[in-house]
Amino acid sequence: MAVGTITTAGRARRAAYSFALLAGCALAPLGAQAQDAAPAAKPVVLHCPALLDSVAGKMLGQTSVVIQGDRVTEVVSGYVTRPEADVVDLAGETCLPGLIDAHVHLSSEFTPTVYSDMLHFNLADWVVRSTVWAKRTLLGGFTTVRNLGDSHYETVALRDQINKGWVAGPRILTAGPAIGSTGGHADDGDGLRMDLQPDVGAHDSIINGTADAWKAVREHYKQNVDTIKIMTTGGVLDLSGSVDNSQLTEEETKALVAAAHEYGYIVGVHAHGAEGIRRAVVAGADSIEHGTFMDAQDMKLMKEHGTYYVPTIYTGTYVTEKAKGNPHAYPPAVQAKALLVGPQLMKTVGDAYKAGVKFAYGTDAGVFPHGDNWKDFPLLVQVGMPAMYALQMATINAATLLKKDKDIGSVAAGKYADIVAVPGDPTKDITLMGKVDFVMKGGVVFKKGGAEQVFISTAH
Numbered sequence: 001m002a003v004g005t006i007t008t009a010g011r012a013r014r015a016a017y018s019f020a021l022l023a024g025c026a027l028a029p030l031g032a033q034a035q036d037a038a039p040a041a042k043p044v045v046l047h048c049p050a051l052l053d054s055v056a057g058k059m060l061g062q063t064s065v066v067i068q069g070d071r072v073t074e075v076v077s078g079y080v081t082r083p084e085a086d087v088v089d090l091a092g093e094t095c096l097p098g099l100i101d102a103h104v105h106l107s108s109e110f111t112p113t114v115y116s117d118m119l120h121f122n123l124a125d126w127v128v129r130s131t132v133w134a135k136r137t138l139l140g141g142f143t144t145v146r147n148l149g150d151s152h153y154e155t156v157a158l159r160d161q162i163n164k165g166w167v168a169g170p171r172i173l174t175a176g177p178a179i180g181s182t183g184g185h186a187d188d189g190d191g192l193r194m195d196l197q198p199d200v201g202a203h204d205s206i207i208n209g210t211a212d213a214w215k216a217v218r219e220h221y222k223q224n225v226d227t228i229k230i231m232t233t234g235g236v237l238d239l240s241g242s243v244d245n246s247q248l249t250e251e252e253t254k255a256l257v258a259a260a261h262e263y264g265y266i267v268g269v270h271a272h273g274a275e276g277i278r279r280a281v282v283a284g285a286d287s288i289e290h291g292t293f294m295d296a297q298d299m300k301l302m303k304e305h306g307t308y309y310v311p312t313i314y315t316g317t318y319v320t321e322k323a324k325g326n327p328h329a330y331p332p333a334v335q336a337k338a339l340l341v342g343p344q345l346m347k348t349v350g351d352a353y354k355a356g357v358k359f360a361y362g363t364d365a366g367v368f369p370h371g372d373n374w375k376d377f378p379l380l381v382q383v384g385m386p387a388m389y390a391l392q393m394a395t396i397n398a399a400t401l402l403k404k405d406k407d408i409g410s411v412a413a414g415k416y417a418d419i420v421a422v423p424g425d426p427t428k429d430i431t432l433m434g435k436v437d438f439v440m441k442g443g444v445v446f447k448k449g450g451a452e453q454v455f456i457s458t459a460h
Helices: 008-030 114-120 123-139 154-164 210-222 250-262 274-283 296-305 313-325 332-354 373-382 387-401 430-434
Strands: 044-048 050-053 058-060 063-068 071-077 086-089 094-097 099-104 142-147 171-174 228-231 267-271 287-290 308-310 419-422 438-441 444-448
Touching: 044 094, 050 063, 094 387, 099 373, 099 387, 123 142, 123 154, 123 438, 123 444, 154 171, 210 250, 228 250, 250 267, 250 274, 267 274, 274 287, 274 296, 296 332, 308 387, 313 332, 313 373, 332 373, 373 387, 373 430, 387 430
Parallel strands: 044 086, 050 094, 099 142, 142 171, 228 267, 267 287, 287 308
Antiparallel strands: 044 063, 050 058, 063 071, 094 419, 419 438, 438 444
16 A cells, blocks of 8 residues: 555544544534533432332332432432432432443434435434434433444444543444445445445455454454444345345354454344354354344244344334335335334244243334334333333343443442433333433433433533
């Protein structure tokens, strides 16, 4: 490479970082939402008429939650106060741990023009929009997310700028780009005419063989991701014809999981087809995403291996309903796949729950509008899950999957002060999860009484 030359990938990554900073800088003078605005020195006491104990799976009565800085210091039965504390009375509310969505895509959102947008938008356009989608997610009560797939590590930049206080958003554990095979669901050239198909390889998260698998994971490590996502089967929204065919060999799958675990990452696997699911579970994957055509053998293996199922159930219903309502909602190849997945996914999730498979909450937000992450809850209850278990999926179960249960997933002394509230008892009416009207993350209140709270960014 000639002196002074910058590669396309390098420009993309620099653009992502620069525009994440630009987005924060542009907002800061206007009173930006602050992720890490320094919490008041005084303690805060929340008076919760009811509090979800996500670990025990029960609802507690009147409870006081004492907060100092960004952590909970006490959880006390009844209403108490502390010297010089600010008391927040959440009358009529049920308090819950901050919600966790273990499958989102914060730097994209599907629209009728998304395929053409990919040709016209620069990476910077998606990065700026991601700051809005991140805030909508947080205001919906989701204080932590696992981002399972972006284009050029732009959500690494988004994560960092949220952590530094430039923009509002949830805690992000990001996988960077998903890893797949040539022509597979992760290949952006799939379905395009030949002159638009890039020559991609392990550096671009597209692998062919076990050596590429290790190289791709190491590249992700180099780019400072938090987790790894791989794709063992086809998908719905790419322009190929199959949603369930296997797209990584057993050896490639094992190599990817082994490399990820070697570097301390958990692995989420996009897999619709039964064989792709089997290969991922046998390889030691930590979670199966979607799992549409999961069969009884897969369920048995997942129980034996302790593999979590992240079902993204609303996404399946969403794409099917869009395809039914409009024969031109998606390109023809996508339309055919979209009609299949919704009803099948509903059946699979119900069967897997009855079979005793472990679940964690994840939505695939970005396929549908960000901020609607709560919409999986009613469908989970519809297929037979108790509302309490659905709430545990989005709290302690997801935290345990992500290996973050020491910090999040329940309201307890020593954990982050991530607390949300809804107007009533969601175990009796799960649709209340769509009415989150109080959001605290790390001791900072971002929503109160249903109104977004404005904080001045302390980042500089």
